[in-house]
Amino acid sequence: MHMEGSLSAREKVGVQDFVLLDSHTSEPAFMDNLRKRFQENLIYTYIGTMLVSVNPYKDLELYTQKQMELYQGVNFIELPPHIYAVADNAYRVMCSERNNHFILISGESGSGKTETSKKILQYLAVTCTTTEKLQIIRDRLLLSNPVLEAFGNAKTLRNDNSSRFGKYMDVQFDYKGAPAGGHILSYLIEKSRVVHQNHGERNFHIFYQLLEGGEDHLVRWLGLDRNPQTYSYLIQGECAKVSSICDKSNWKLVRRAFTIIEFTEADIEHLFGIVASVLHLGNIKYEEDTHGHAIIKNGTQMQWISKLLGIPVSILQEALTHKKIEARSEEVLSPLNLELAYYARDALAKAIYGRSFNWLVNKINGSLANKEPPKKTVIGLLDIYGFEVFETNSFEQFCINYCNEKLQQLFISMTLKAEQEEYETEGIEWEPVQYFDNKIICELIEEKHRGIIDIMNEECLRPGEATDLSFLAKLEEKVGDHPHFLTRKLADPLARKSIDWVDFKLIHYAGEVTYCAVGFLEKNNDLLFRNLKEVVLKSKNYILRDCFHSSELDSRRRPETVTTQFKNSLTSLIEILLSKEPTYIRCIKPNNYKEPGKFEDVLVRHQVKYLGLMEHLRVRRAGFAYRRKYEIFLER
Numbered sequence: 271m272h273m274e275g276s277l278s279a280r281e282k283v284g285v286q287d288f289v290l291l292d293s294h295t296s297e298p299a300f301m302d303n304l305r306k307r308f309q310e311n312l313i314y315t316y317i318g319t320m321l322v323s324v325n326p327y328k329d330l331e332l333y334t335q336k337q338m339e340l341y342q343g344v345n346f347i348e349l350p351p352h353i354y355a356v357a358d359n360a361y362r363v364m365c366s367e368r369n370n371h372f373i374l375i376s377g378e379s380g381s382g383k384t385e386t387s388k389k390i391l392q393y394l395a396v397t398c399t400t401t402e403k404l405q406i407i408r409d410r411l412l413l414s415n416p417v418l419e420a421f422g423n424a425k426t427l428r429n430d431n432s433s434r435f436g437k438y439m440d441v442q443f444d445y446k447g448a449p450a451g452g453h454i455l456s457y458l459i460e461k462s463r464v465v466h467q468n469h470g471e472r473n474f475h476i477f478y479q480l481l482e483g484g485e486d487h488l489v490r491w492l493g494l495d496r497n498p499q500t501y502s503y504l505i506q507g508e509c510a511k512v513s514s515i516c517d518k519s520n521w522k523l524v525r526r527a528f529t530i531i532e533f534t535e536a537d538i539e540h541l542f543g544i545v546a547s548v549l550h551l552g553n554i555k556y557e558e559d560t561h562g563h564a565i566i567k568n569g570t571q572m573q574w575i576s577k578l579l580g581i582p583v584s585i586l587q588e589a590l591t592h593k594k595i596e597a598r599s600e601e602v603l604s605p606l607n608l609e610l611a612y613y614a615r616d617a618l619a620k621a622i623y624g625r626s627f628n629w630l631v632n633k634i635n636g637s638l639a640n641k642e643p644p645k646k647t648v649i650g651l652l653d654i655y656g657f658e659v660f661e662t663n664s665f666e667q668f669c670i671n672y673c674n675e676k677l678q679q680l681f682i683s684m685t686l687k688a689e690q691e692e693y694e695t696e697g698i699e700w701e702p703v704q705y706f707d708n709k710i711i712c713e714l715i716e717e718k719h720r721g722i723i724d725i726m727n728e729e730c731l732r733p734g735e736a737t738d739l740s741f742l743a744k745l746e747e748k749v750g751d752h753p754h755f756l757t758r759k760l761a762d763p764l765a766r767k768s769i770d771w772v773d774f775k776l777i778h779y780a781g782e783v784t785y786c787a788v789g790f791l792e793k794n795n796d797l798l799f800r801n802l803k804e805v806v807l808k809s810k811n812y813i814l815r816d817c818f819h820s821s822e823l824d825s826r827r828r829p830e831t832v833t834t835q836f837k838n839s840l841t842s843l844i845e846i847l848l849s850k851e852p853t854y855i856r857c858i859k860p861n862n863y864k865e866p867g868k869f870e871d872v873l874v875r876h877q878v879k880y881l882g883l884m885e886h887l888r889v890r891r892a893g894f895a896y897r898r899k900y901e902i903f904l905e906r
């Protein structure tokens with residue numbers, strides 16, 4: 271038993287649970303405790319059962335086998351705070367009460383969410399009892415990560431290994447508590463990165479891994495050159511090589527993972543056929559003929575794409591330079607100008623990559639599926655993009671921040687509200703804690719007919735010339751009087767300066783974000799010309815064929831917009847989470863330079879505020895029963 275008394279002096283720095291702070295309503299006291307502990311390499315602190323983690327940006331040897339053993343089966347208040355304690359607690363409650371749990375890991379980009387979720391998965395896989403038969407599931411659960419990271423992560427300015435998709439993973443346990451299966455749900459992969467990267471950023475890791483580490487015969491078969499500088503989709507960020515990333519060894523890991531996840535050689539050939547085709551597509555250069563129509567002169571790339579996707583060159587060439595238009599009862603092929611041809615090319619690259627990513631997730635799910643029928647319990651791990659505020663915020667940030675608003679709602683209803691209601695029913699003495707309920711912002715975004723998503727969808731689907739500016743005007747007309755919405759026209763003279771004519775500003779629960787409306791309609795529509803869809807449906811590459819359905823060609827059915835799909839997937843995610851017991855881990859980024867030991871007060875204070883840590887602490891402290899438990903604990 272490791273009681274507080276047996277903790278080393280270093281481990282006692284500050285308080286290991288903010289609930290024990292004398293001045294629990296004081297933000298400076300909160301910050302002091304967090305900073306003091308961080309400076310002693312104590313990166314974890316509790317607020318009751320919630321864990322606050324500050325990214326150390328250095329290896330603290332916290333995740334050894336010995337540490338895993340230490341935390342196994344021990345009450346989490348008896349040892350220094352740790353993610354293993356949180357994971358162990360969820361696991362033990364799940365086993366004893368036979369109920370389902372989720373662990374929600376949130377925080378901004380680079381705060382350590384993915385590392386945390388990987389460490390938890392490792393802990394569960396390694397420490398839970400298992401049988402020989404189930405070992406393979408354990409390995410697959412662990413090895414699904416490097417594959418998903420290769421295809422779904424990229425170097426950004428904030429994080430060298432940034433997840434560009436949201437992930438929810440259910441780990442299923444059998445009645446003996448052994449990990450028996452899993453299921454992954456992925457959310458909104460950032461497809462725009464396939465064709466464009468900002469300065470200092472890279473495309474998805476897999477492209478560089480393949481070029482650097484791919485076996486000679488594979489690279490040759492794919493018609494690729496090992497130098498990333500050859501590919502226009504890989505060089506826009508001007509940082510194809512990153513010192514912290516070893517693409518070659520990561521490739522080896524991915525290759526091994528493919529074997530464990532039961533990919534056949536044919537799967538690999540077809541999957542990398544698509545990955546390589548994306549690179550070849552990016553190198554297609556159009557020229558203009560005398561009529562101003564786009565033509566493709568150099569056919570080398572076309573030859574390779576044709577071979578890899580199993581589509582005849584002539585058909586591919588026609589589809590990349592023409593658009594099919596339905597005129598009354600007949601279909602007419604209309605030539606594209608240069609701009610539209612590049613648009614079509616990029617749309618195809620994004621579509622085939624994005625859909626292959628979804629195929630990959632399904633394939634992994636197939637190998638993680640538990641084929642045995644007995645009733646299982648689950649621990650869900652949610653590692654989802656944190657609130658994002660960049661210099662320029664686009665459609666992607668709008669979706670990500672909307673997701674964070676929804677998760678904050680979930681936190682309010684499952685925790686802030688629920689705990690106070692519990693105090694009330696149990697007749698516990700407490701003072702109600704005031705917190706901001708962000709329901710009003712969720713409604714601004716998602717309300718039927720009147721919310722931003724539906725207004726955007728209406729603009730996308732209506733006949734006539736809809737533009738990002740007409741969308742902005744519609745927003746002003748319909749939600750202009752909302753207290754959390756602002757445009758340049760609506761702002762007072764002082765606020766006006768920071769908002770451009772093409773911008774709108776949302777006052778999120780976590781702070782203000784100015785979104786540039788340019789590209790919103792296009793990204794929401796996510797249009798792939800009909801004839802390009804027809805062409806990929808004829809592909810001999812079976813992964814590609816699997817990714818597209820002939821029903822998409824039914825012109826009477828409007829495809830769902832990206833925001834509608836995203837909204838629906840979030841609604842079902844919330845439903846999944848609501849039926850489980852919550853545990854929260856809040857990750858904090860101490861500085862913007864990935865530097866160990868540097869704790870920047872302003873940056874951290876902002877995160878403490880929007881992660882709702884002070885409110886949570888107050889609710890926790892308000893519970894007399896909870897306080898009493900600690901008093902007894904301290905008296906011992």
Ligand SMILES: Nc1ncnc2c1ncn2[C@@H]1O[C@H](COP(=O)(O)OP(=O)(O)OP(=O)(O)O)[C@@H](O)[C@H]1O
Nearest residue numbers: 327328378379380381382383384385429431432433
């Ligand atoms: N517990 C830790 N110990 C040491 N280093 C860490 C830890 N957690 C994170 N890091 C470092 O910080 C980097 C960023 O962490 P991570 O990728 O988990 O962030 P994230 O919150 O998932 O970011 P994103 O939202 O961009 O995916 C890691 O690559 C690693 O270098």
